[in-house]
Amino acid sequence: MKLRRLARKELLAAIGFLIPSLAGFSIFYLIPFGQSILNSFQDRLGGSFTLSNYQELLLSSSFQKAASNTFWFTAISVPILVVVSLLLALLLNQRTFFRNWLRTAYVLPLVVPVASIVLVWQILFDWNGALNAVLHYFGWSRLDWMKSDWAGFVIVLVYVWKNIGYNVILFLAGLQNIPGQYYEIADLEGAGPIRKLFGITLTYLTPTTFLVVLMSVLNSFKVFRETYLVAGAYPYDRIYMMQHYMNNMFLSLDIQKVSSAAVLMALCITVLVFVLFRTERIFRAYME
Amino acid sequence: MKDVNKEWVAPLLRSLLLIAIAVLLLMPVVLTFVSSFMMEREIIANYSMLGKTDTSVFVNLKWIPDWVSFQQYYKVLIATPKFLYLFWNSVSMVVPIIIGQAVVATLAAFAFGKLRFPGRDGLFFLYLMTMLMPFQVTLVPNYLMADRLGLLNQPGSIIWPGVFGAFGVFLLRQFMLQIHSAFIEAAKMDGAGYLRIFLSIALPMVKPGIAALVVLLFVDYWNMVEQPIIFLQDAAMQPLSVFLSRIQDDALGVSFAASVVYMLPMVLLFLSAERYFIEGIQLSGVKG
Numbered sequence: 001m002k003l004r005r006l007a008r009k010e011l012l013a014a015i016g017f018l019i020p021s022l023a024g025f026s027i028f029y030l031i032p033f034g035q036s037i038l039n040s041f042q043d044r045l046g047g048s049f050t051l052s053n054y055q056e057l058l059l060s061s062s063f064q065k066a067a068s069n070t071f072w073f074t075a076i077s078v079p080i081l082v083v084v085s086l087l088l089a090l091l092l093n094q095r096t097f098f099r100n101w102l103r104t105a106y107v108l109p110l111v112v113p114v115a116s117i118v119l120v121w122q123i124l125f126d127w128n129g130a131l132n133a134v135l136h137y138f139g140w141s142r143l144d145w146m147k148s149d150w151a152g153f154v155i156v157l158v159y160v161w162k163n164i165g166y167n168v169i170l171f172l173a174g175l176q177n178i179p180g181q182y183y184e185i186a187d188l189e190g191a192g193p194i195r196k197l198f199g200i201t202l203t204y205l206t207p208t209t210f211l212v213v214l215m216s217v218l219n220s221f222k223v224f225r226e227t228y229l230v231a232g233a234y235p236y237d238r239i240y241m242m243q244h245y246m247n248n249m250f251l252s253l254d255i256q257k258v259s260s261a262a263v264l265m266a267l268c269i270t271v272l273v274f275v276l277f278r279t280e281r282i283f284r285a286y287m288e
Numbered sequence: 289m290k291d292v293n294k295e296w297v298a299p300l301l302r303s304l305l306l307i308a309i310a311v312l313l314l315m316p317v318v319l320t321f322v323s324s325f326m327m328e329r330e331i332i333a334n335y336s337m338l339g340k341t342d343t344s345v346f347v348n349l350k351w352i353p354d355w356v357s358f359q360q361y362y363k364v365l366i367a368t369p370k371f372l373y374l375f376w377n378s379v380s381m382v383v384p385i386i387i388g389q390a391v392v393a394t395l396a397a398f399a400f401g402k403l404r405f406p407g408r409d410g411l412f413f414l415y416l417m418t419m420l421m422p423f424q425v426t427l428v429p430n431y432l433m434a435d436r437l438g439l440l441n442q443p444g445s446i447i448w449p450g451v452f453g454a455f456g457v458f459l460l461r462q463f464m465l466q467i468h469s470a471f472i473e474a475a476k477m478d479g480a481g482y483l484r485i486f487l488s489i490a491l492p493m494v495k496p497g498i499a500a501l502v503v504l505l506f507v508d509y510w511n512m513v514e515q516p517i518i519f520l521q522d523a524a525m526q527p528l529s530v531f532l533s534r535i536q537d538d539a540l541g542v543s544f545a546a547s548v549v550y551m552l553p554m555v556l557l558f559l560s561a562e563r564y565f566i567e568g569i570q571l572s573g574v575k576g
Contacts, residue, residue, distance in 0.1 A: 010482075014403040018396050021392045021457060027452075028429075029429060029430075029454075032429030036432075088309065091305070097303040108555070108558070113547065114529060128346050128347055129338070246424040262425045
């Protein structure tokens, strides 16, 4: 009886603390997103139930292009970023000079404003930019970086540059959580450095790695900002992403189509998160 | 003798490699900074061919100004009131978002992290998923709600969704989870109510978390581009981030100094709160 009263008191307290957040969160996110789901199933005029928005969307060639570009960008850039930042973190975790300074330097790109990045980006990759000047100097013909298949490569570069510090910090935290005794025992048993790297470091870093992958996927959606500012609403075909597509649909006031695209995207992300957490759980069970 | 060599040769080589990478990563920042002290004339001579396809002249990437001058700064800060006006636009949107989200999220995070109530984990999962969605997914919901509330083309359309963003709840919950329940049980024994526990135990202990949140939110919103270009039609209302990203076209000569002025609050905040910032990133990676 007393327990129940205590639980009720706790529930009331929880409601009190949650109310401001929950009210705003519902008004600005939950309710309108529910509305979007409804919109995505309505036809343009009468509002009766239909699947035609999804059908139109999936059949439209610009949607297919945007979806496949986004998929490939994520599938290529995330592993590159994760591997590069893992290597950096492993190096940084050993005895080095100026370790704290270096860590600061790696994180700094994250706080550099988009506008400065865009300017430097153009200086480097413009048709008359610095890279083409170098190519020209060596007698090669110049490349139109942002209007050729190189554009994808340039975006991956910017993405890695910007997010590397974030991941290095996550990895460093994970590395410092591995107890030193594990390595001492391995030393006693005569394990070599490679064996230690795979047997201890990478194994115990797995939970961190899952999180880094998750954060990297999320941050891969944010490169849109820079891409949009450099290349505009209709960039070269290969870097036309879901975000471009949705922005453009939105500006042409095709609310039903944007809504169904948003629902599909939310669905994909939910599935991805689910798969990641599942895999991690399986891996954890396997480790113990 | 050989062993002594080995002891410092490896760290030295490692450090050199890491320093080289750091220099590469910092290059855009350094270039922006150095160029901000060039005369307008020099900037235009070096970079005016950007974005033009008909010329055969390349950019002239220079690291040392011909003449160190504060002309750009003078023009940006004193001669052009528009710049400071837009700077103020940025401040007047970012500050309410940060303060609002910090307050609302601290309260909610306490409930999610330290209280038990039915449906807690399910509700938190909704917050988490919302946090993970790219801006384009919540674009239509946000837009519809802003329209209904009459907030369109007003700073409120950006501030309110910002205040109720899910990231703060997520991050501060991680900090709340670190607080040992024994503290709270002990306070309960002494007859303290939940408000008292929140104010005198939880709040002091999550102060570093709030500091981290402030830095991370500042970085994110100081750089916002997508929200203002969609929600604010009126150019006079735009934040500096949007203006700066288009500055190459009409004010190339002062764009570097403008970038530096814009970057400065962020870099200073980052350097002075680096410890919290890094702690914040690390805890966003700790799973609850």
